Every structure is written in structure tokens, then in C-alpha cells.
Amino acid sequence: DAGITQSPRHKVTETGTPVTLRCHQTENHRYMYWYRQDPGHGLRLIHYSYGVKDTDKGEVSDGYSVSRSKTEDFLLTLESATSSQTSVYFCAIKGSLEEKLFFGSGTQLSVL
Amino acid sequence: GIQVEQSPPDLILQEGANSTLRCNFSDSVNNLQWFHQNPWGQLINLFYIPSGTKQNGRLSATTVATERYSLLYISSSQTTDSGVYFCAVDVQGAQKLVFGQGTRLTINP
Structure with a gap:
């Protein structure tokens, strides 16, 4: 299994609070991704990183920010959580453009 | 942007059956x-199959890039599939993968 750890695994928070999800990898892979999964929408890309301090937006980036200060860590921040951000969040890593994508176990986030 | 369509959306089979999923x-x-x-x-x-055919046990996949489709074959299905x-x-x-909506496969014993 690819060495990817997501934390926390579950979180319940209130509307308007900031939330940070962490993805940690031990594979030294260049590319890291945050996806969200919702019923009826499949997996949608939020943000991704192609190196330390190099990030770009995905298709559903509004309300989210990311940071990557080290190769192994990719943080996803919900600046002011809303109920529409209740979802399962997956982190993924890839070594190069043409390699397999590997997923973490996911974080179930509930915004009340 | 690119569109990815998977079919069928749902598939229910008995254990031992074969199936083909399309993308x-x-x-x-x-x-x-x-x-x-x-x-x-x-x-x-x-x-990982941008073109050609690969097999892994009971699973195999074929991508015909020129015709823009890929097929996933599952043979002798098990409930764990x-x-x-x-x-x-x-x-x-x-540098970012776009996902289809998925095919939900249910294998009944």
C-alpha cells in the first residue's frame, strides 16, 4: 500500500469555523491531490500540488485553500466551513505524470 | 473540459458471472x-492503461485510445468484487485526473 495518511479520519464541526485536513505521504511523490466525493457527483478535484509551494486549483476550489511547505505534507483548509462542504475528502499522490494515482483512506467531514 | 462517461451505472450479477464495464x-x-x-x-x-491491454488475475482492461474508450472485464465474479x-x-x-461517475457492481452469492 502507498504510504498515505489522512487526518483526522472523522470530524464534526459547526458552520463558520475553519477546518484543516492533513495528508501525509512517505513516498516522496511529486504530485498530491485533494478530491471530494459526494453522492451523484463522483470524485471531484479541489486542489492539487506539483511540488513544494506549487499548487493549482481544481474544478471545485471555491471555499478551499491548500498549502504544501514540505514534500510529504499537503494541507486542505476550509476557511469558513459551510454545510455544502459536508463530504468525504480523499487525498491522493502520484509520482509522475504517467504513473498510478494512490488514495488515502479518506476523511469524513460533517458541517452542522 | 473533458467528459468521462461510464456505463452501465448499476450492474447486479450472480457470483461466477462475467461482466464488462465501459468508459x-x-x-x-x-x-x-x-x-x-x-x-x-x-x-x-x-x-494504469492509457492504451493497449493489461491483465491482473480475473481482471483485465483494454483501452482503444483512437476510439476514446476503455473496457474493464471481470471474470468469474466474486462477492468481494x-x-x-x-x-x-x-x-x-x-496533471489532474478527471473521474467518471462510476459503475456500481453488486455480486450476489
Whole structure:
């Protein structure tokens, strides 16, 4: 299994609070991704990183920010959580453009 | 952006049956992958297959890039094959995989 750890695994928070999800990898892979999964929408890309301090937006980036200060860590921040951000969040890593994508176990986030 | 369509959306089979899942995409791609999400939510990478055919045990996949589709074959299905199967593609020049909506496969004993 690819060495990817997501934390926390579950979180319940209130509307308007900031939330940070962490993805940690031990594979030294260049590319890291945050996806969200919702019923009826499949997996949608939020943000991704192609190196330390190099990030770009995905298709559903509004309300989210990311940071990557080290190769192994990719943080996803919900600046002011809303109920529409209740979802399962997956982190993924890839070594190069043409390699397999590997997923973490996911974080179930509930915004009340 | 690129469109990824999977069919059928749902498939219910008896143990031992064979199945074929299809993924159509709307543009040229340089990366196509198949994933299985088990009933516990874990996403497992099955194949990296931008073109050609690969086999892994009872599973095989074929991508015909010129015709913009890929097929995932599951032979002699087992209950552990149940879950959702996703294909994902990466447009040439991009660095991000776009996922289809998935095919939910249920294998009954």
C-alpha cells in the first residue's frame, strides 16, 4: 500500500469555523491531490500540488485553500466551513505524470 | 473540459458471472486508470492503461485510445468484487485526473 495518511479520519464541526485536513505521504511523490466525493457527483478535484509551494486549483476550489511547505505534507483548509462542504475528502499522490494515482483512506467531514 | 462517461451505472450479477464495464471519454488522453471503491470506501488502483491491454488475475482492461474508450472485464465474479468502479483520465498536458461517475457492481452469492 502507498504510504498515505489522512487526518483526522472523522470530524464534526459547526458552520463558520475553519477546518484543516492533513495528508501525509512517505513516498516522496511529486504530485498530491485533494478530491471530494459526494453522492451523484463522483470524485471531484479541489486542489492539487506539483511540488513544494506549487499548487493549482481544481474544478471545485471555491471555499478551499491548500498549502504544501514540505514534500510529504499537503494541507486542505476550509476557511469558513459551510454545510455544502459536508463530504468525504480523499487525498491522493502520484509520482509522475504517467504513473498510478494512490488514495488515502479518506476523511469524513460533517458541517452542522 | 473533458467528459468521462461510464456505463452501465448499476450492474447486479450472480457470483461466477462475467461482466464488462465501459468508459468513454471525449478527448485525447495520455493517462487512463481504473479504480475499485470497496464497500468500506477504500479506493484501490486497478490499472494504469492509457492504451493497449493489461491483465491482473480475473481482471483485465483494454483501452482503444483512437476510439476514446476503455473496457474493464471481470471474470468469474466474486462477492468481494462488489463496489463502485471508476475510470479516470488525464488530458494531455494536464496533471489532474478527471473521474467518471462510476459503475456500481453488486455480486450476489
